[in-house]
Amino acid sequence: MSSDTETSSRSSDSSYLTPSDWQELRVRPYQHQAAGHRDTLYETKDGGIIVKATERTEADNYEHIDNKDHVLSALKGYTPRYHGSISRSFFASSDDQENQALDSDGQYRRLSEWESRSRTGTCDKNDTYIALENVVHGTENLTHVDIKLGTRLWNRTAILKKRERMDREAKETTSASTGIKFAGGDIYHHGRTTPLNQDFCKNLTSETLHEGFSTIFPSIDDNILPHDKHSGSSSTDYNDQMTPSQKLEREKDMLEIVSGMKDRTQDICKSVEMVKKGGWDLTGTSLYLYHGGNKSSDDDGSSEVNGGDSRWGAKLIDLARVGPLVDDVDDQLLEDGVDLGMDTAVSKMKEREKALQQSCDRLSKMVV
Numbered sequence: 276m277s278s279d280t281e282t283s284s285r286s287s288d289s290s291y292l293t294p295s296d297w298q299e300l301r302v303r304p305y306q307h308q309a310a311g312h313r314d315t316l317y318e319t320k321d322g323g324i325i326v327k328a329t330e331r332t333e334a335d336n337y338e339h340i341d342n343k344d345h346v347l348s349a350l351k352g353y354t355p356r357y358h359g360s361i362s363r364s365f366f367a368s369s370d371d372q373e374n375q376a377l378d379s380d381g382q383y384r385r386l387s388e389w390e391s392r393s394r395t396g397t398c399d400k401n402d403t404y405i406a407l408e409n410v411v412h413g414t415e416n417l418t419h420v421d422i423k424l425g426t427r428l429w430n431r432t433a434i435l436k437k438r439e440r441m442d443r444e445a446k447e448t449t450s451a452s453t454g455i456k457f458a459g460g461d462i463y464h465h466g467r468t469t470p471l472n473q474d475f476c477k478n479l480t481s482e483t484l485h486e487g488f489s490t491i492f493p494s495i496d497d498n499i500l501p502h503d504k505h506s507g508s509s510s511t512d513y514n515d516q517m518t519p520s521q522k523l524e525r526e527k528d529m530l531e532i533v534s535g536m537k538d539r540t541q542d543i544c545k546s547v548e549m550v551k552k553g554g555w556d557l558t559g560t561s562l563y564l565y566h567g568g569n570k571s572s573d574d575d576g577s578s579e580v581n582g583g584d585s586r587w588g589a590k591l592i593d594l595a596r597v598g599p600l601v602d603d604v605d606d607q608l609l610e611d612g613v614d615l616g617m618d619t620a621v622s623k624m625k626e627r628e629k630a631l632q633q634s635c636d637r638l639s640k641m642v643v
């Protein structure tokens with residue numbers, strides 16, 4: 276069992292890509308996106324780096340995190356490692372002939388060859404590419420969820436109309452009442468990956484939010500998958516083939532994962548408080564939770580959940596709307612509700628911890 280490591284042996288500067296690195300980079304559209312805009316994310320050939328077309332602000336924020344004198348550096352280790360940025364105009368010289376051959380997804384091409392596609396998937400403000408560590412690289416049988424944090428989903432640059440629209444959206448979902456919203460994800464369960472589709476995510480209410488967390492951290496007897504609800508089959512059907520001791524092992528694995536993620540989220544919470552005290556607004560960030568098997572380990576298939584050796588992590592991602600508050604002008608903005616969201620996530624994970632612990636206790640009695 277391993278969580279993602281928080282330290283890097285290289286200094287951050289030496290891991291920033293040079294212009295010629297950017298020129299040579301081969302990427303394809305990212306295959307495991309939980310939520311967010313389409314046509315703006317790419318993965319490198321070795322899968323270790325994600326390239327995102329975004330606003331310059333997001334690049335600046337990652338650079339602040341790498342600057343130990345900056346208030347945002349409190350988030351270091353809790354966000355994906357940053358490998359630098361480059362202006363989109365750097366690639367603008369791509370010629371049309373290359374752009375015509377874009378139909379074969381799955382091929383790795385220079386960013387210049389994807390340029391027109393990135394442009395359609397995004398808004399004009401996205402003038403920058405950033406390179407980030409792919410935090411799920413090396414994770415197989417991935418279960419992950421993108422949880423949008425905050426009760427206020429717009430930042431100080433938003434015009435009144437946008438503020439009103441996003442406030443309405445927050446009230447219609449769990450954002451306004453709990454500070455979190457399931458934006459999307461995938462569940463790996465018994466050899467199948469099921470998307471947490473928009474229907475499932477949008478229909479969660481503050482009363483049913485726990486179901487969202489049960490899909491991410493299921494107990495062995497949970498009937499939790501969105502598709503199971505429709506097909507009439509249940510995860511318990513699959514579990515009949517397992518012995519009590521196999522079930523116990525699987526349950527212990529999941530308990531360890533959720534406990535670790537809860538602890539990590541609490542640590543992130545403390546850093547978020549420091550950043551907020553420092554006058555920064557964290558609007559728009561997501562808590563990205565993931566777990567799965569470790570690709571590099573010897574997988575004997577012995578564990579139902581993760582192939583015996585699991586990887587997990589919790590990171591803050593999507594920093595495009597993060598920015599400093601301006602005294603006086605932004606008095607009414609002080610509450611972004613990101614800390615409320617983190618508290619909600621922690622308390623829901625504690626509920627899962629309790630349910631899994633009870634299940635382990637029950638199974639232990641059957642094993643001895």
Ligand SMILES: Nc1ncnc2c1ncn2[C@@H]1O[C@H](COP(=O)(O)OP(=O)(O)O)[C@@H](O)[C@H]1O
Pocket residue numbers: 307308309310311312313315316325327355407408409410411421561563592593594595
């Ligand atoms: N560094 C990363 N490592 C792994 N997955 C990532 C990373 N950054 C983004 N993703 C994936 O891409 C999705 C969208 O990323 P995000 O930065 O939120 O983009 P957007 O601004 O379009 O919402 C996330 O839900 C996650 O699945």
Ligand SMILES: [Mg+2]
Pocket residue numbers: 310311312561593
């Ligand atoms: Mg996002």
